[in-house]
Amino acid sequence: MPASTDPVLDRVVDGRYRVESELARGGMATVYRARDLRLDRPVALKVMREDLARDDAFVRRFVHEARVAARLQHPHIVSVYDQGEDDGVVFLAMELVEGHTLRDVIAGRAPLSAREALQLIIPVTEALATAHSAGLVHRDVKPENVLISRRGGAVKVTDFGLARLDGNPNVTTEMLWGTAAYLAPEQVETGSADPRTDVYAVALLLFELVTGRKAFPGEDPLRVAYEHVHGGVPHARDLVPTVPAPLEDLVLRAGATEPDDRPVDAAALLSELRHLESTLTPSELDALPAAADHTVPVHVDGGADRTQVVHRPSRGDDGSRTRRIPVTRPGSPAHADGPPAGDARYARTSGNRVPVRRERERSGSGAAWVLGLLLVLLAAGGGYGFWYLTQGPAVHSLMPTVVGLTEEQARAALDAEELDPVVVRDYSEDVPPDVVLDAAYEPGTRLRHGTDVELVVSQGPERYAVPPLEGLTVDEARAALEEVNLALGATTEEHSESVPEGRIISSSPGVGEQLPPRTEVAVTVSSGPAPVDVPDVRGRPQPEAVSLLEEAGLRVAIDPEQVFSDDVPAGAVVSQDPGPSTVARDTEVRLTISKGPELVTVPEVVGRQFSSAEQELTDLGLVVVREDIAGGFFSTVREQSVEPGTQVPRNTTVVLRVV
Incomplete structure (x- = not known):
């Protein structure tokens, strides 16, 4: 659909997500690039197809899977942020991973070395192990659902749980x-x-990475599905001889036809993959096929990851689209001689192990006899018997009352009616933990045996622990709080001798306290050390001045050049910079130390005329006093009060006796 006619583009969904551009379109939904206006960040917005959004059952399962997927927190899983409905638009807000898919890697670079393949497949398996531990099965693992970030090359698995969604009620349940x-x-x-x-599925991905081709290639999806049941995963070394034998063996075991022959879950497979990576030699890990050994990758069209309903074989399909495929139920006819056509269903044959169903097939005549007898009895019993076995109590039960029961009690009540509980946990301020809040069907609803009944079980009040915020900046604290569904509250400043300026000293409530969602957490931010007063140390001896300044929290620097001072004794402070004032703690104060007064040498002036002697002494900074003897008629200096050669300070008084 052209961008100009797409009603979702440029729309603000749920008052929060501004849709900017289309990223991908599939059979179930369209993925858009959008901006979260509340948190000002880009997101991927998956919008359900309009006709599916009108199907309550489909939407209910979509919401259920979104809730489960949102609880999966792992660096290799695309995070689910939000889910909702806005005027007919059912959406899922997810982490936006900008980069490429594993399909692009396979198309452009496969076959890969064992080392490269394991480096890609181990993160995928780690993600699935987390999902399996939470009780969630992906069900649609494929290269298109493995994203590789452009920044840092992080591997992330997406579309958790979506492959489990049921289709429209008018489509036969004999589909998947x-x-x-x-x-x-x-x-x-x-x-x-x-x-x-x-x-x-992981085994098939690993096979494809090391060989460059699908384990089950083909254009007809029904024929490909047939091969999964009746064939087996090929030997990778037959296609690429450089594939290490232990890796090939693991692919064959993980891709075994019988589930019991595979590792029990992704955690078990992850353990084997890591062991394999650690035990292969460097030459085995890095071996690449020679040019002649390269296989030709299977072409994948631009719509390879679209989800659509498949009723019968179609041309031009490579088998990598997410589809609905006819399912064989117990008692369906087998087709051991070749792949079926149209809406035919499959029965498993040998696959990767010894056949286990031959005896059942040979006993088909006995089953036919029983069926014939049953038909006779039905005919004899009339319409009531037919109704009882197909639409009546034999295959239906009434939905029991489960709201208010404990989870264990509710499970027992559903089991007694041959209904299958599917538990979803949600928060409640009023209902105690492990008590059923809600159920998918009202009591008394007539349900077919085996129907999944979603139970919403209380996990108590929704509370989030305050994360450690000490030492973070305000922006870092805001992000940390939003990550756990809390909010940053009031910010106050306080001086701190130990916490750097701009970093958080403490929070209120404190770390670890459990709070309702979006509760504000106040923080105290350091404004650095408190200011200190600079004491006046001028005239004080140097050791005393230094001690006073350091006690005040200041650093001291001594000017290497001492100066003369007529007023300040030697070794004392003549000046300081800064002077008495208020400054930040740890400020440097520079001190200038006195050398004491400047000394001059008194010259010999006896016998000289008074005027000449006076001039010389005055020029040296000395003070001259005249005392006349017998009237001082000759004006000749007869005596001087300070001996010649003596060093004295300036302004020293020298008495000259004149005759």
């Missing part, structure tokens, strides 16, 4: 969501999935 090239045999055969289903 999946991507044909990566469907596990049990998904094709029965529609079931558990952690081993994701393990199977």
Whole structure:
């Protein structure tokens, strides 16, 4: 759809997300680049297709999976921020990962060395291990759902839980969501999935990374699905001889047809992958196939990751789209002689292990006899028997009252009615933990046996622990609080001798306290050390002056050039910079030390005329006093009060006796 006709573009969804541009379009939803106006950050906004958004059952499961996925916190999982509905637009706000997909890596660089392949597949497995530990199975692991960030090359798995969503009620339940090239045999055969289903898909990804081609290539998704059930994962070394034998063995075990033959979950597979990485030699890890050994990667069109419904084979499909595939239920006819056509269903044959269903197939005549007898009885019983076995109590139950029961009690009540509880946990200020808040169906609703019934179980009041904020900047503290659904409150400043200026000293409430969502946390920020008074140390001996300044929290520097001072004794402070004032702690104060008064040498002036002697002594800075003897008629200096050669300070008085 052109951008100009897309009603979502340029719209502010939920009063928060301004939609900027389209990133990708699939069969279930369209992904847009948007800006979160509240937090001022870019996000990926997945908007459900309009016709699916009108399906309450579809939306209910979408919301359920979004809640579960939002609780997955892992560096290799794309974070889910928010989910909601705005005027018919059902959306999911997620972390925006700008970069490329694993499909781009395979198309551009595969086959890879074992080292490169493991470096890509281990983060994927770590993400799935986190999901499995939370009780969530991805169900649609494929290269298009593995994103590689442009910045730092971080590997992230996306679209958790979306592959489990049910389709429209008018589509037969004998269908499943999946991507044909990566469907596990049990998904094709029965529609079931558990952690081993994701393990199977990881094995196919690893196979594709080291060989450069899909394990089950093909244009017809039904034929590809058939191969998953009736065939087995090829031997990678047959295609690329440089693939280490232990790696090939792990791919074959993880990609086994029977789930019981695979690692039990992603955590078990992760352990084996890490062991493999640590035990392979450098030459095995870094070996690349010769040019002649390179396989030709399977072409993938631009719509490879679209989700759509598949009713029968179609041309031009490479099997990597997420689709609905017909599912074989117990009792469906097998097609051991070749892939079925149209809406035919599959029964598993040997795959990667010894056949286990031959005896059941050979006993088909007995089953036919029982079926024939049952038909006779049904005919004899009339319409009531038919109704009882197909639409009546034999296959339906009434929804029991479960709200207010404990989770254990609610599970028991549903089990008694042959209904399957699906537990979602939510916060409640009023309902105690482990008590059912809500249920997907009203009491008395008539439900088919085996129906999933979502139970919302209280996990008590929604509370978040105050994170450690000491030492952070205000911006860092705001981000840390928003990360745990709290908010930054009032900011006050306080002097601190130990915390640098601009860093947080403390928070209120304190670290670890449990608070309701969006509660404001006040912080005290350091404005640096408190100012100090500079004491006046002029005229004080140097040691005393230094001690006073250091006690005040100041640093002292001594000017290497001492100066003469007629007023300040030698060794005492003549001047200081800065002088008496208020300054920041640890400010430097420079002191100038006195050499004492400047000394001059008294000359010999006896026998000289008074005027000449007076002039010389005055020029030296001395004070001359005349005393006449017998009238001083001759004006000749007869005596001087200070002996010649004596050093005296300036302004010293010298008495001259004149005759």
